[in-house]
Amino acid sequence: MENTVLKAEDFNAYFGQNQILKNIRLEIRKHQVWAVMGPSGCGKTTFIRCINRMHELTAGATVSGSLKLYGEDIYKMNPVLLRRKVGMVFQRPNPFPTMSIYDNVISGYLLNHIRLTKAQKDEIVESTLKRAALWLEVKSTLHKRGTFLSGGQQQRLCIARALAMNPEILLLDEPTSALDPISTAKVEELVYELKSEYTILIVTHNMQQAARVSDRTAFFFLGELIEQDDTKVIFTNPKNEKTQNYITGHFG
């Protein structure tokens, strides 16, 4: 059980009366990269926003069923503490515009009033920027605003910011859809490198990306989890006809 990072059992999500997710059952193990894919409106973004409890920030949003992080019900946890354990990177790079690159990386500690010595801060900044494959590009300009970086660099900065809190799982919500192809390739390579240390869930509408970066793939359609399997199996011999139709481009 220690290997199970996230487990969803009969999990449902609603916006008012509208059911967005239906009886989701999923188990994510340590050091796996999961791709969550499906056509627009299938519930994939809602699913990951439930994991870090951003879903409930919308008026009228409710959930039922079970969603556990290392065996602990996330809806019984303090959401602030939960969001330290669940790192999130969004579609649009969003470094804090008033902060330097340095402060962006340790912003999780600053905003949570966690005191660190200068040496500790320096160590966190350097190690996470190295892990995000950004250190060499920014080490001499750490004092500059994060917004001075290119789109791809900003996104890697956001990944570093998430990694700085040593999350138990990293959620990436379409992290490359706003990026150019070269930056996209760099972020994908970063995900491939990070999986030896982290558990990652990436939402993507780009099937080829899902195929390239993930170990396991979950296919959602109209709020249901239609199929989940090793990515190789999904893309060579999916069991469900809907999955086959989606990946062969016959709908969605």
Add this chain to the structure above:
Amino acid sequence: MIQPKNKLTHLDNELHKLKAESIKMWALVLKQLHKSRTSLVNIDKDLAREVILSEKRVNAFELKIDRDCEDIFALFTPVAVDLRFLLAVLKINMNLERTGDNAETIAQSVVDLPAHFDRKLLEITRVVEMFDQANIMISDVMHAFDKEDTLIARKTFKKDDLLDEINDNSTAIITEYIASNLDKNLTGQALYIYSIIRKLERVGDQAKNIAEEIIFYSEAKVLKHQPKGKKSGLDE
């Protein structure tokens, strides 16, 4: 295929693994050929039986490499040189498997050889010389594949001349042998050697096919169905 880089991508790693797996299969097929040759030269039926038993390992490699290629196509949708490499590996895989089959069939012929084998048949047909040349060709294309050296690959086409010569002469030689030795046992032996020569000629063809694929993926040139002189880059 892959230019040296400081950092290999995920796809690069998968292609490197595929190449390594192909080389392992190649080494096994070469071993099968060498053992078949030795079994023929020494009429060593036990050694021939080893070759027959090992053939399933060659088949297992073929299935695995096919699956690996399928996975890479599905997961990475490779393009350009990477796509050509995968297409080439699929065809090389098939040719190596057939070469393995030929080694096995030759070994089976050795096992089936009647008693009191007339070694004169080996000399007059030059089948051992043909075997050596076929093995050299398969070995050469393996090096060409490993080093991505199309020059070595191109030299394979000319080496096939010797196999053609021995094959072309074999009908007359075997016919004369049979006519001069009206003995059922000797006729049987001669026909087995004839069959082995045919198989070795196929091994030569497979080496050439592999050479064509190496040149295809390295240079994006299609040499299939071209005259021999054009393939080797030499004027005939």
